[in-house]
Amino acid sequence: MSNNPHCPKCDSEYAYEDGALLVCPDCGHEWNPNEAAPETEEAGVKDANGNLLQDGDTVSVIKDLKIKGSSLVVKVGTKVKGIRLVDGDHDIDCKIPGIGPMGLKSEFVKKV
Numbered sequence: 001m002s003n004n005p006h007c008p009k010c011d012s013e014y015a016y017e018d019g020a021l022l023v024c025p026d027c028g029h030e031w032n033p034n035e036a037a038p039e040t041e042e043a044g045v046k047d048a049n050g051n052l053l054q055d056g057d058t059v060s061v062i063k064d065l066k067i068k069g070s071s072l073v074v075k076v077g078t079k080v081k082g083i084r085l086v087d088g089d090h091d092i093d094c095k096i097p098g099i100g101p102m103g104l105k106s107e108f109v110k111k112v
Contacts, residue, residue: 005033045091051111053092055084059109072099079112080104 004015007024008031015022021030045053048062058081065074074096083104084093090103 045085045106047110048107049110053083053085053106053109053111057083058112059083059092059094060112061104061108062110063108065104065108067099067102074099080109 004017004022006013007015007022007027007029009029010024010027012024012026014026015024017023018030020032020034022033023030047053047059053059058079061074061076061078061080064076067074078096080094080096082094085091086093086103088103089105091106092104092109093101094104095101
């Protein structure tokens, strides 16, 4: 029986040694058992450019967004001040000037 640790990516018990590295045959992940395991980055909410967003940030819309059930459109370049991060599919709650309160997806905004 092998004393190799389980794969950190898929938790497979079949990791094997290949020189100084350990390799997982199930997912193909390779890692050095002597290095400290990388800390999992707290994902947080990131904008379209990968910048971490926080409550109170100002963001700009990067794409025209049609509002369901309405003929209104949030235009490209619209600045939204004082966002609030929430859990869920639409991870930003905000108030858009001229439209009102709504939820946005972080993939359609960039931090200003």
